[in-house]
Amino acid sequence: MGPILIVVENGAAGITEATKECVNKAKSLAAQLGTTTVAVGFGKQHVSDLRRLAVTKVVIASGGTMDLYNPDAYEKVLAEIFGNVKPYLTLIANTTMGLDLGAGLAGRTQTPLIAYGIDIEEQDGRLTAISQVFAGKLLARVPIPEDGAIVTVIPGSWPADNEAGDPEIEEWTAQDSEAMRVLRVVEPEQSDIDITKADILVSVGRGIEGPDNLPLAEDLAEALGGVVSCSRPVVDAGWLPKARQVGKSGQTVKPKLYLACGISGAPEHLQGMRDADLIIAINTDESASIMDIAHFGTTADMLELMPALAERLKGG
Ligand SMILES: Cc1cc2nc3c(=O)[nH]c(=O)nc-3n(C[C@H](O)[C@H](O)[C@H](O)COP(=O)(O)OP(=O)(O)OC[C@H]3O[C@@H](n4cnc5c(N)ncnc54)[C@H](O)[C@@H]3O)c2cc1C
Known part of the structure; x- marks a missing residue:
């Protein structure tokens, strides 16, 4: 069985809580399935956090357009890494970036995508994803096929993993996007209260x-x-x-x-x-x-x- 791949999302203050929640679940599923965990991060922004993630291996994709989210460049490099890692399960936070990237990765790699996931259950070595449909009015139970799947997971579904690890590190050189260029980033309004x-x-x-x-x-x-x-x-x-x-x-x-x-x-x-x-x-x-x-x-x-x-x- 292939590893469990976690796609890392960067926030202003570091790796997002939603990513750490995926790491937590990936670790427990990997232990149950007897496989490993691989995290893929982009750019040099929070590279020291990446190097300390408590997973088996971290792949760091860096290059000209990796420091800011660029759908075309991220999708391309993620699909390359996906082809190399051959994961059984890929976990991505169900955020604005994660939904975009998850769908793009699914298209490029022809892998089934289960969006709006809230849990993944293991029984006898088989996984079932629980996901929201009709804006959460119904829950769908979707068996993960033997060839694997990508699941985007709603933030808050699991506790975050804050353990520090010493993963194997692989550097990956990403190609710049010829199709898309980020002109400027509009930050969301800041609030005094979280x-x-x-x-x-x-x-x-x-x-x-x-x-x-x-x-x-x-x-x-x-x-x-x-x-x-x-x-x-x-x-x-x-x-x-x-x-x-x-x-x-x-x-x-x-x-x-x-x-x-x-x-x-x-x-x-x-x-x-x-x-x-x-x-x-x-x-x-x-x-x-x-x-x-x-x-x-x-x-x-x-x-x-x-x-x-x-x-x-x-x-x-
Ligand atoms: C794509 C999409 C995304 C959306 N995202 C969100 C989202 O993130 N968050 C969100 O909240 N909505 C979201 N919505 C909107 C959502 O569908 C509802 O329209 C919205 O949640 C309704 O808000 P409300 O309950 O405040 O208003 P209403 O539905 O109008 O309800 C007001 C309630 O107040 C009660 N009430 C009135 N006066 C009093 C009083 N004096 N004392 C006690 N009770 C009183 C009424 O009985 C009523 O039940 C989204 C919709 C779409 C289509």
Whole structure:
């Protein structure tokens, strides 16, 4: 059986957590299957992190266009390395880059692609990928064929691997892309708060009605020792920055407490928070979908309940 290949994604501060989650799963699957793990990284940006990944081998692709994501150049070099490594399973984070690269690699290498993966199970030496379909309304169980597959994995699906290793290193010279050139990189807006790291989220949806009511959520979050996140319409309306958005086109969060206030529970929202330890919904509509996954729910008016709760928590 071929190795398990992990495609490394770089963030501003180093190798992304989503990549480290793939490393973690790759290691446990490799131990179960009796195979090895190979990580492929691009460019010199976080090369010292790459050299310390706890995998069997790291292939570092470097060259003119490797320091910034260039779909054409990355796909080409990844397909070359893929042909050389001959992996049984390839894990890529299901991010903007990962989805793009995974699909490109699948096309170039004629390998099946399972996108939106959330887990991979092993039984009797055979693997089955669990992936979300219809924006997470259904889960598909897809047996990995004997010839292997590529799985893009939704961030947050597994714990990150933070172990340091001493892998074998192979340098790979990548060719520049003749078809594509990166002109400039537009950085996403920076936020003072990282909602993915918060233990308690007071998350507001369209039920908040307008920016004037946001202090109610901020007060409650402060009283609980948490921070405010939101659904997409709140971002679209410009009431909170994009960095606070939970869901398919926002962030995936796994807090200890997710207090969903005035959020209906659309599949695209649930995709980003369904794994929270405790979900409490405040929604005047008892038939709202959020009630189906909430551990506790109330049909109280959030605009009345939030200040009352904050006051009670502050000892008033
Ligand atoms: C490709 C794509 C990607 C998307 N990505 C995301 C994403 O990342 N994140 C995301 O959130 N959405 C996303 N969406 C949008 C998603 O489909 C929903 O439209 C959105 O989640 C709805 O937001 P909401 O629950 O705040 O609003 P609504 O669906 O309008 O729900 C508002 C809720 O508030 C309740 N309510 C109203 N007033 C009160 C009150 N006073 N007290 C208590 N409850 C009250 C109502 O009963 C209702 O259930 C995406 C959609 C698409 C197509």
